[in-house]
Amino acid sequence: xxxxxxxxxxxxxxxxxxxxxxxxxxxxxxxxxxxxxxxxxxxxxxxxxxxxxxxxxxxxxxxxxxxxxxxxxxxxxxxxxxxxxxxxxxxxxxxxxxxxxxxxxxxxxxxxxxxxxxxxxxxxxxxxxxxxxxxxxxxxxxxxxxxxxxxxxxxxxxxxxxxxxxxxxxxxxxxxxxxxxxxxxxxxxxxxxxxxxxxxxxxxxxxxxxxxxxxxxxxxxxxxxxxxxxxxxxxxxxxxxxxxxxxxxxxxxxxxxxxxxxxxxxxxxxxxxxxxxxxxxxxxxxxxxxxxxxxx
Amino acid sequence: xxxxxxxxxxxxxxxxxxxxxxxxxxxxxxxxxxxxxxxxxxxxxxxxxxxxxxxxxxxxxxxxxxxxxxxxxxxxxxxxxxxxxxxxxxxxxxxxxxxxxxxxxxxxxxxxxxxxxxxxxxxxxxxxxxxxxxxxxxxxxxxxxxxxxxxxxxxxxxxxxxxxxxxxxxxxxxxxxxxxxxxxxxxxxxxxxxxxxxxxxxxxxxxxxxxxxxxxxxxxxxxxxxxxxxxxxxxxxxxxxxxxxx
Numbered sequence: 001x002x003x004x005x006x007x008x009x010x011x012x013x014x015x016x017x018x019x020x021x022x023x024x025x026x027x028x029x030x031x032x033x034x035x036x037x038x039x040x041x042x043x044x045x046x047x048x049x050x051x052x053x054x055x056x057x058x059x060x061x062x063x064x065x066x067x068x069x070x071x072x073x074x075x076x077x078x079x080x081x082x083x084x085x086x087x088x089x090x091x092x093x094x095x096x097x098x099x100x101x102x103x104x105x106x107x108x109x110x111x112x113x114x115x116x117x118x119x120x121x122x123x124x125x126x127x128x129x130x131x132x133x134x135x136x137x138x139x140x141x142x143x144x145x146x147x148x149x150x151x152x153x154x155x156x157x158x159x160x161x162x163x164x165x166x167x168x169x170x171x172x173x174x175x176x177x178x179x180x181x182x183x184x185x186x187x188x189x190x191x192x193x194x195x196x197x198x199x200x201x202x203x204x205x206x207x208x209x210x211x212x213x214x215x216x217x218x219x220x221x222x223x224x225x226x227x228x229x230x231x232x233x234x235x236x237x238x239x240x241x242x243x244x245x246x247x248x249x250x251x252x253x254x255x256x257x258x259x260x261x262x263x264x265x266x267x268x269x270x271x272x273x274x275x276x277x278x279x280x281x282x283x284x285x286x287x288x289x290x291x292x293x294x295x296x
Numbered sequence: 297x298x299x300x301x302x303x304x305x306x307x308x309x310x311x312x313x314x315x316x317x318x319x320x321x322x323x324x325x326x327x328x329x330x331x332x333x334x335x336x337x338x339x340x341x342x343x344x345x346x347x348x349x350x351x352x353x354x355x356x357x358x359x360x361x362x363x364x365x366x367x368x369x370x371x372x373x374x375x376x377x378x379x380x381x382x383x384x385x386x387x388x389x390x391x392x393x394x395x396x397x398x399x400x401x402x403x404x405x406x407x408x409x410x411x412x413x414x415x416x417x418x419x420x421x422x423x424x425x426x427x428x429x430x431x432x433x434x435x436x437x438x439x440x441x442x443x444x445x446x447x448x449x450x451x452x453x454x455x456x457x458x459x460x461x462x463x464x465x466x467x468x469x470x471x472x473x474x475x476x477x478x479x480x481x482x483x484x485x486x487x488x489x490x491x492x493x494x495x496x497x498x499x500x501x502x503x504x505x506x507x508x509x510x511x512x513x514x515x516x517x518x519x520x521x522x523x524x525x526x527x528x529x530x531x532x533x534x535x536x537x538x539x540x541x542x
Contacts, residue, residue: 104299
């Protein structure tokens with residue numbers, strides 16, 4: 001069963017359109033990356049999924065129902081939106097306890113999730129003193145409290161150190177492998193390339209792509225050959241089809257052997273002759289270049 | 297609902313500001329009872345009558361009402377300040393249930409603390425002033441009345457906090473409505489002005505403490521009028537809570 005279904009979802013703030021006519025499905029058993037540049041409407045969409053913001057049009061269902069109609073929502077859906085959005089005066093344990101109690105989740109589950117995220121030792125400390133990494137773990141502990149089948153993470157690796165990033169990546173893969181739905185937003189394609197199975201890409205609040213990661217790369221980008229030489233201008237003249245950059249030549253219409261043969265015959269020395277494979281990052285830049293809110 | 301109440305109880309008890317504000321409320325009541333008790337004792341010619349001794353012991357209520365209102369504001373505005381309101385609404389998407397839970401838990405705690413603090417203040421005042429005779433029923437009535445009044449001031453704060461969402465704005469509004477404007481309203485001209493003033497927030501609400509009447513209203517009708525003011529803040533706050541994005 002489809003875990004999250006958005007149908008013609010839209011959100012306007014006055015004259016500003018944050019999300020426009022957005023439709024997509026999120027399926028269980030895989031990590032679905034929700035990708036878009038900053039300001040694309042990812043967080044707004046997530047808040048609408050969770051019933052925090054009211055859509056201006058369209059609808060979004062979680063497990064077939066609007067979020068607000070779920071009886072014990074945290075047992076169905078767990079979410080991490082903003083890790084720092086906690087009352088700093090409360091201890092980690094009490095913070096989680098209050099959330100657990102609101103959904104009739106047994107108190108002992110608090111200890112369990114503290115173990116899962118590795119915060120048992122600091123359970124009695126006030127969360128105001130937590131580092132971003134610890135806050136992120138606390139937020140994930142809260143999301144896991146109800147053992148939910150659907151999980152939403154909004155930019156979970158922002159500001160984390162490599163250890164933390166690896167930990168979250170592994171956790172998300174594990175949750176998906178258990179058959180859960182994992183919906184995770186990011187503005188970093190490279191991050192999604194290593195975590196997600198499926199991608200939903202938005203820009204300026206509109207759907208740009210809804211595809212598997214593999215298709216996404218294949219469809220929207222191709223590799224090229226990078227050529228560097230102390231006599232680059234002559235090489236460029238010889239190759240003809242290249243695109244000349246200050247320190248290298250970029251060729252898509254020929255392979256390395258063809259270029260190498262050509263330059264060897266002409267006796268031109270090469271510093272570098274490399275095939276640069278297509279990357280998700282390049283594919284992503286290609287797709288979203290028209291929809292960036294602010295271009296640098 | 298019981299789940300929400302347990303959750304709100306955990307939230308309110310696990311924050312230091314709650315505990316401190318309640319301690320401050322109790323200390324204000326007791327401190328003023330002692331201070332005014334001694335000052336009255338030294339200035340009075342002859343013994344102070346029992347009724348006067350009880351009322352003078354409750355003078356701290358002027359300030360305790362503001363500390364309770366502050367606590368009421370913080371119960372909800374601190375969630376908006378930290379963003380914790382989103383966590384709360386994800387857990388309890390039925391927003392009126394969440395607000396109801398907060399109200400019930402807050403009122404219960406406030407009533408207990410304020411009645412006990414008022415009784416303590418009266419006891420301290422009576423010990424110091426040693427009036428010739430005291431009616432036990434009057435002591436009980438005054439302690440309960442003062443407790444009810446202070447808890448209502450807290451609830452007023454909670455309503456304003458829900459409505460305004462920002463701590464400083466809500467606290468300033470609470471001070472204006474509880475302390476400043478009721479005094480200003482006494483300057484309104486004519487019988488019409490006088491009626492407005494007598495119905496104005498704490499001018500009506502305080503009658504439950506003294507047990508007297510102000511021309512228009514008696515103790516209970518005055519308290520009911522005060523609760524109506526509070527209900528307006530809570531209802532407008534609840535409507536906005538339902539409609540606004542969190």
